[in-house]
Amino acid sequence: MGRPGEDIRRPGRWWRRKSTPAKVEAYTRWSFHFMVLVEFVTAGGQLLGLLAREEHPGPGPTAVLMLLVAGHCVLGGVLASRALDWQRGRRAKPVRLLWALGAVTAAVAATAVSLVDHGRAGQDADGALLMAFVIVLAFGAGTTTLGLRDRRGTLACAAGFAAGSGAAAFASGMAAPGALIIAGVVLLSTGFVTSTHLLSLWLLNVVHELDEARETRTRLAVAEERLRFGRDLHDVMGRNLAVIALKSELAVQLAQRERPEAVTQMVEVQRLAHETQREVREVVRGYREADLNSELAGAKGVLTAAGIDCAVTGPAVGLPPQVQSALGWVVREAATNVLRHGDARQCAVEVRALEGRAVLTVDNDGVPDGADGPGRGSGLVGLRERLAEIGGTLRAGPTGDGRFLLTAEVPSSAPAGAGAGAGPRAGAVASRAAEPPVPTGLGAQTTAPVSADSGNEVTP
Structure with a gap:
């Protein structure tokens, strides 16, 4: 019953x-x-x-x-x-x-x-x-x-x-x-x-x-973002891979003639490979980070366009970048859930800067059918993992009066090495990116990138 x-x-x-x-x-x-x-x-x-x-x-x-x-x-x-x-x-x-x-x-x-x-x-x-x-x-x-x-x-x-x-x-x-x-x-x-x-x-x-x-505009926005991401990757990878291919070809020709410069060229190839990895990580990290102010403005605009009375209060400045990025992801997921899983008429988003922590609450009156317990969707699970990396917590569920409340608490001084914007394994990836490349027995010296003309000099 x-x-x-x-x-x-x-x-x-x-x-x-x-x-x-x-x-x-x-x-x-x-x-x-x-x-x-x-x-x-x-x-x-x-x-x-x-x-x-x-x-x-x-x-x-x-x-x-x-x-x-x-x-x-x-x-x-x-x-x-x-x-x-x-x-x-x-x-x-x-x-x-x-x-x-x-x-x-x-x-x-x-x-x-x-x-x-x-x-x-x-x-x-x-x-x-x-x-x-x-x-x-x-x-x-x-x-x-x-x-x-x-x-x-x-x-x-x-x-x-x-x-x-x-x-x-x-x-x-x-x-x-x-x-x-x-x-x-x-x-x-x-x-x-x-x-x-x-x-x-x-x-x-x-x-x-x-x-x-509206659906077409959403698809076009996704397609435009994919094109931008692909263009950034092409700009980063295209140049470096061309230089790596050229230097590898030069190193093969030098090795065939038993020239000692082949080792130098391979060391340069190794350096370029590590540099390419770092640049790709920077592109991906920038792609996956969320700005809190932009997400708050975007959520208000999207919910208002959907006929939901949305109110945003509280300061969104003065927080560390990783904290803003984590809370930005919470705002994005919460706005998506309000649009997809309920039929809210009112939504209130509030950011509070308390002593030593930042608190974000999203309250709406669109409780979906069967929402008897706390929110356990895959999106909320991902948010909990993302916030856990910087010592934050997430609570979500109906309040019993036809409303749904999501509360995210994050320390306002999160560790600098926490990669809130890059997913569960971002901390380990970021730490590996900070390590200098270790030479593998080929020496530590590096040379300036060679041009196509230098490759022609060794051709008999």
């Missing part, structure tokens, strides 16, 4: 778990269904009021008309849902439903017009029948346009319904001015319903396009 109050919060959680495009799509779908309900209440209300009057066409014909209106509403709701899926490319075009809705709309219109006796049964009865006639035609035309993508087809559909209503009214014996008025009212009401449906579809498409654009 779940915790007390869990079932009450479940509908809200169902809604909060949806992405923004999914929320807008659900809102659009239920708006279409609400329009169908409005049609049934207004048209059905007119017919029920007709039965309450003394003068009416009779309970039998009125009941038949009410059943036709109810069937029209049901078909309209199903068509609206299927047409929305078709507009999003998830379903084939509901052609059969379109024809069925058109046939039922024509049946309702024909039945309503046939019951109008132009004042012989009473003006009120004729008014109720004509009102139901107009309402069904307007909503029928508006729902039909959901199955069209061509703007000209949409306008033609609205104009066709209006012209058909006027022709039907005139054929039933109504005078020409009255038939024109009916056609005008149907055209205005049809235009209103149609524009409402089309505006909802346009808004839904815009939201999906914005979401796709």
